[in-house]
Amino acid sequence: MRPALWILLASSLYAAPTGEALFQTNCAPCHGPKGDGGKGSNLAVRRLPRAPNDAALANIIGTGIPGTQMPGTRMTAAESANLIAFVRGLGRTAPTQPPGDRANGEKIFWSKGNCGSCHTVAARGGRLGPDLTTIGEKRSPSNLRTSLLDPQAEVPENFAFYRKVIYAPDNYLRIRAVTADGKQITGTRIDEDTFTIQLRDDADKIYSFRKSELRELHEDWGKSPMPSFRGLLSDSELTDVVAYLSSLQGT
Amino acid sequence: MSGRAPHPPSLRNPFAISTPNHIPKPSRDSHGAAFPSLLALAALTLSAQVPYERIAAATEPGNWLTYSGTYEGHRYSPLKQIDRTNVAHLKPAWMYQTNDLNPFETTPLVADGVMYISEPPSNAAALDLRTGRPLWTFRRTIPSDVRACCGQVNRGVALLNDTVYLGTLDAHLIALDAKTGHLLWDTTVADYKQGYSITVAPLALKDRIVVGMAGGEYGVRGFLDSYEPKSGARQWRFYTVPGPGEPGHETWKGDSWKQGSAATWVTGSYDPALNLLYWGTGNPGPDYDGDVRHGDDLYADSILALDASTGKLKWHFQFTPGDVHDWDSTHTPVLIDANFRGTPRKMLAVANRNGFFYLLDRQSGQFLQGKAYGKEIWAKGLDDRGRPILVPNMEPTPQGLQMYPGVHGATNWFAPSYSPDTHLFYVATREETTTYYRATADYTEGNLYTAGGNKGVPGIEPSGSIQALDPLTGDQRWSFALHSPPWTGVLSTAGGLVFGGTSEGNLFALDASTGKPLWDFQAGATAFSNPMSYEFEGKQFIVMTSGHTLITFGLQ
Numbered sequence: 001m002r003p004a005l006w007i008l009l010a011s012s013l014y015a016a017p018t019g020e021a022l023f024q025t026n027c028a029p030c031h032g033p034k035g036d037g038g039k040g041s042n043l044a045v046r047r048l049p050r051a052p053n054d055a056a057l058a059n060i061i062g063t064g065i066p067g068t069q070m071p072g073t074r075m076t077a078a079e080s081a082n083l084i085a086f087v088r089g090l091g092r093t094a095p096t097q098p099p100g101d102r103a104n105g106e107k108i109f110w111s112k113g114n115c116g117s118c119h120t121v122a123a124r125g126g127r128l129g130p131d132l133t134t135i136g137e138k139r140s141p142s143n144l145r146t147s148l149l150d151p152q153a154e155v156p157e158n159f160a161f162y163r164k165v166i167y168a169p170d171n172y173l174r175i176r177a178v179t180a181d182g183k184q185i186t187g188t189r190i191d192e193d194t195f196t197i198q199l200r201d202d203a204d205k206i207y208s209f210r211k212s213e214l215r216e217l218h219e220d221w222g223k224s225p226m227p228s229f230r231g232l233l234s235d236s237e238l239t240d241v242v243a244y245l246s247s248l249q250g251t
Numbered sequence: 252m253s254g255r256a257p258h259p260p261s262l263r264n265p266f267a268i269s270t271p272n273h274i275p276k277p278s279r280d281s282h283g284a285a286f287p288s289l290l291a292l293a294a295l296t297l298s299a300q301v302p303y304e305r306i307a308a309a310t311e312p313g314n315w316l317t318y319s320g321t322y323e324g325h326r327y328s329p330l331k332q333i334d335r336t337n338v339a340h341l342k343p344a345w346m347y348q349t350n351d352l353n354p355f356e357t358t359p360l361v362a363d364g365v366m367y368i369s370e371p372p373s374n375a376a377a378l379d380l381r382t383g384r385p386l387w388t389f390r391r392t393i394p395s396d397v398r399a400c401c402g403q404v405n406r407g408v409a410l411l412n413d414t415v416y417l418g419t420l421d422a423h424l425i426a427l428d429a430k431t432g433h434l435l436w437d438t439t440v441a442d443y444k445q446g447y448s449i450t451v452a453p454l455a456l457k458d459r460i461v462v463g464m465a466g467g468e469y470g471v472r473g474f475l476d477s478y479e480p481k482s483g484a485r486q487w488r489f490y491t492v493p494g495p496g497e498p499g500h501e502t503w504k505g506d507s508w509k510q511g512s513a514a515t516w517v518t519g520s521y522d523p524a525l526n527l528l529y530w531g532t533g534n535p536g537p538d539y540d541g542d543v544r545h546g547d548d549l550y551a552d553s554i555l556a557l558d559a560s561t562g563k564l565k566w567h568f569q570f571t572p573g574d575v576h577d578w579d580s581t582h583t584p585v586l587i588d589a590n591f592r593g594t595p596r597k598m599l600a601v602a603n604r605n606g607f608f609y610l611l612d613r614q615s616g617q618f619l620q621g622k623a624y625g626k627e628i629w630a631k632g633l634d635d636r637g638r639p640i641l642v643p644n645m646e647p648t649p650q651g652l653q654m655y656p657g658v659h660g661a662t663n664w665f666a667p668s669y670s671p672d673t674h675l676f677y678v679a680t681r682e683e684t685t686t687y688y689r690a691t692a693d694y695t696e697g698n699l700y701t702a703g704g705n706k707g708v709p710g711i712e713p714s715g716s717i718q719a720l721d722p723l724t725g726d727q728r729w730s731f732a733l734h735s736p737p738w739t740g741v742l743s744t745a746g747g748l749v750f751g752g753t754s755e756g757n758l759f760a761l762d763a764s765t766g767k768p769l770w771d772f773q774a775g776a777t778a779f780s781n782p783m784s785y786e787f788e789g790k791q792f793i794v795m796t797s798g799h800t801l802i803t804f805g806l807q
Contacts, residue, residue, distance in 0.1 A: 074704040193755035194734040195771050212768075221710070 016078035019086025026073050026083075035090040037140030039154045040070070044090040049137065049250070057084050098141040098246045100236075105244030108237055113229065115241075121248060127204060128188060129172065129226060134250035144245045148238055151226035174223045175199045177209065178216035188225070300412045301362050301429075303457040307523050312745075313786030315361045318407050318452040319666065320783065323586040324520035324529075326668040327743050328784035332791040334746035337806055338760045338770045344792060344805040345383035349374075351403075354738070354779035355796040358407040358452060358666075361785035366794075367410055367429070368801065369452070372403035373419035375427060380787045383803065387432030393420050398446050398697060400468040406518070406664075406780075407452030409460060411480050416460050418449030424462050424478055438483035440464065446471045446697050452518045456528070456559055459486055463515025467533040467579065470510035470700035475530055475555070477562055487562030491515060491532045491550045504545035510694050511544070512536030513551040517581035517664045521559065522597070525614060528559040529586070529599060533579035539647045539689050539703030540575070547572035552580040554601060556616060566616030568637065571605045575646050576629070576687060577658050577705075578604040583666045583740075585676060587722055591619060600722045602667055602678040604660025607633060608725045622725030624718060625661025625680050629654060647687035647703050657685030657713070658705045659736065666740030666781040668749065669722065673763050676722040677749050681736030683713030717741060717751050719766060729766035739795070740781035750793055752778025758795045758802070774802060 017025075024033065030040030037043070050065060051057035058080050064072035075083065109115045116125035119132045135144070146154055173189040177199070187201035197217065198208045202225070211217060229238065301316055309321040312329035319326050333341065349355055353371035359378075360367045365386065366378040375389040393403070397420045409416040414435060415427040421443040426435040440462065441447035446469025453462040459477045467473070473491035478484065492511030493499040503511060512535055519530030535544055535551035552571040557564055570580045585600040591610070599613035606627030610619045618637030630639035645654065659681055667678040685705045692702035707713070715733035720726065739752035748769070749761045758778060759771040776798025784793050793804045 069709070071706050073706075074699075074701070192734055193773070194732070194753045194757050194759070195768070196773075221712070 016076060016082050019082035019084070019089075022075070022079055022083045023086050027087075030069070032140060032143075035087065037138065038143050039139075041138045042140050043087055045137065046091050048087075048091070049134075054084050054088075057087065098239075098243050100239035100241075100243030102240070102243045102247050104237075105240035105242065108233065108241050109244055112237070113233065113241060118226070128200065128202065132245065132248060134248060136246040136248040137250055139245075141242050141246050144242050145238060147226075148229045148233075148241065150228060150230075151224040152222060172224070174220040174225060176216070176218040176220065177207075177214050179209070180213055180215055182215070189219070301410050302412055303455065306411075306455065307457075313361075314363070315359065315783045315785050316410060317360070317455065318358050318409070318518040319520065319583055322521040322523065324583045324666075324669075325585060325671070325743075326583070326666045326740065326781060326783070327670055327745075328791075329745045330784050330786055330791040331745035331747075332786075333744065333748065333784075333793065333806060335748065335762055335769060338746070338748055340806055341760070341770050341772070341793065341804045342807050343772075344803050346803075347376075347378055347383045347385075347801045349799045349801075351799065353403045354777070355799050355801065356404045356406045356450075356780045357796070357801070358781045358783055359794055359801070360408060360410050361783075361787075362410055364787065365429075366785075367408050367415055369405040369408050369417055371405055372399075373405055373417065373421070373449075375408055375415060375417050375432065377415075377429070377432060380785075383801075387430075389417070389427055389432040389434070391417075391419055391425075394443065397421050397443050397448060398466065398469050398699075399448050399450070400465075400699070404450050404779075405452075406450055409453040409455040411455035411460065414480060416453045416455065416462075416480075418451055418453055418462050420448045420450070422447040422449050422464065424449070424453065424460065424476075424483065426480070426483060436483040438478060438485070440476060441466075441471075441474075444697050445469070446700075451516045454518050454521065454528075455480070456521060459559070461519070461528060461530075461559075463517075463519075463530065465514050465516040465533075467512035467514035467516075467536060468538065468699055468701050469697060470512065470536045470694045471514070472509060472511055473513035473515055473532060473551075475515045475557065475562070477559075489555070489557055489562045489564065491553075491555070493549065499549035502546035502549045504543065507544040510536045510700060511548060511551065513548075513553075514579070515581070516579075517583060520584040520586050520599075522586060522613065525597070526559050527565055527613070528557045529584040529613065530555050530557065531579075531581045531584065531601070533581050534574055534577045537692050537694075537700045537702035538575070538577045539687060539701060539705075540692065541573050541646060543702065544573070548574065552578060552605075554580065554584060554599065554611070556613065568609075568611055568616050568618065570601070570603045570607070570609065570637075572638065574605075575689075576605075576654060576656075577701075578656070578660055579664075580604065581664050582662070585667055585669045585722075586613060587669060587676075589674070589723065591723055598722075600667075600669070600676055602662050602676070602680075602720070604656065604662060605629070605639070606656045606661040607639075608676075608678075608720055608722075609637060610722060610725070611637075620723075620725060624678070624720060624725065624727065626655045626682050627661065647689035647705075649689055651686040651688050651706075653684055653686050653708055655684050656681070657683040657707075658687070659683065659685075663738070665738060668741045668743040670743035670749075670763055672745060672747070673719075673743070674721070675719040675728055675743075675763065677741045677743055677763075678718050678720065679733075679737045679739065679741055679751055680716045680718055681713065682715060683736050684708045684711055715753075717749065717761060717766065719749075719763070731761055731766040731768065737778070739778040742782035742784060742793070744784060746791075750782040750784075750795065752780075752782070752795055752797065754778070756797050758797060758804075760793075772804070774798070774800065776800070 032038040035043040118129035187199040190198040351371040377386040422441040446466040477486040491513035514533035535548035553569040606625040608624040621633040689703040715736040719728040774797030780796040
């Protein structure tokens, strides 16, 4: 076979899948089929904060983002290029403003919903739950609504192999500990190694224990301390809170 | 060997570590009157050598002359000053830090008052045992286009006579003057542009330096080499993937053998009486697509017994035929002499990345027994010849298949230990699961050739353990749980202790008989090396690394 023809045939045989096909297989399970976010970030935005250019995006696709739930996926250069073109295309459509009264949502967040007792927005609020200062950049409106109604339905996941540091998705693990003298402490894990554990109780107090000093230690995987707001907030109030959270795009 | 005089104690005099540029100036020397005798001792050291006979005799508990301590691969120290009763008082004596961000995987060697280490990426140093200050350093410039799948690392140097041997990431073997670090010779082992590299600690035998290679994710053809210690001339090469006409070649489809990998990246063991060299081999290439290769893929994922003088294969045993899960069998082979079912036997034990513990006859390669020691779902067990009884449909798929053990195995390259006191085999284990993906890959020279990939599985927090196994039965005697999978091996000692480290930076000691934790120290970063022990000025020390720091621990 003549070389030119062989190259043509070989390249058609080994053509990389389209960017959309790669996206639906590798990205959509977390980022949503349209890329507008799920438990993974909303990618249908004009500016990807961690990927200002294509080289940075290729690096994130290949190696993931340490400390987050974003895993790396090995791809050929052609696959990566196809996927990057597709992801960049997601942000070219104008973002849709979710319905609802943003200002009323903010009011509910800090009053009736009492969200600020556990969550921080722009340095105001509690530390028991995740900081929501830029949550609108990271989660789609539908994912935010799901989390308000059923907090344990879509908790962030951790694909990491190397968990020598506790990755953010695992950082709100519920812990129940009983000390040697019978004192019970319930809180969230801050850090842990083979011999020790550090946690924050629900009154925002930090503890550090040697495990050998504890009578009991329970790690409640999949449990969220967040209550469901089903029945606590009306449908229109939920819509307003989602509108407020979606507006939290950072600076 | 038997007639050799014991090593003169004067050689271990601390002043004997002095090298010409290390000798204190007389005007500042508080031991001024003793200075002339210091010179004499220094001169004595300079003529000291570490010949093969000293390594093979294994009668110097205070020194650590080869990667695993001795040729048997036991990683056991006969020192017993640090024991169950006092290990709680262990404190750092000094630390040494590298200037490189890659994992610090070295096992230091100690001979006559000097510690010899490798550092990432392919550097070496000699350290003063009293202070940790370098007596010399050797820095190698690594080309920017070297390939290393899993970090630019090095696992240690070899020492023979007055020479230090170091493998490099650009696939060279180099010889350094042990007294100065000066380059003596530099031999090209393989072409790094094809994906070859060297991370393994070479093994010094009589009149030869044995060195393996890495590159199993780059479609290279694996081999094990032997070099003449004085000249660097190659004495033999054994290809771990047989070529056309050689036995085993039929276990590869078409030309797939050319990319067959079976790398040799962890130091082997040696039986001087049998003159047999035992060395493990890595995964077949490409890692995740077995259809390309089709058969058993010899001698990937195997233990090889080679005649050390000729490099000829005496026997082989393959742990994972036709592997598609990247379960390299690059483990330190542990040589054990004991009665097995009433008969004295020379045996070889391996706790394998595939989740099974194996005991073989090391003269014949005969499978004696095997048993799962870690969580595994790919095989129902082993047949009477040690071959896995496969569970169907456990190969990676384009959509992903979840598997135990995960891609890093039930254990990995880090060393096990065997204590002749407790007769137990100690191994650091990883319990983690992986989703394996298969893809179609094109081989291009020097580029990654894995045909797939892998991811962790959310919702399952991986863990680990230190296990004590009875090597004759494979039964677990005790297990000590680790918070996450470790990257460091274990050392057992005559003090009744097992030392290890965690990925969170805990360095610890366990009771070798019960697994009870007796000491731990938070060193601040992942431990990536195998512990060792030595004696200096009458005191026992334990060496471990954490992050980029080597720490030597002693009693206050």
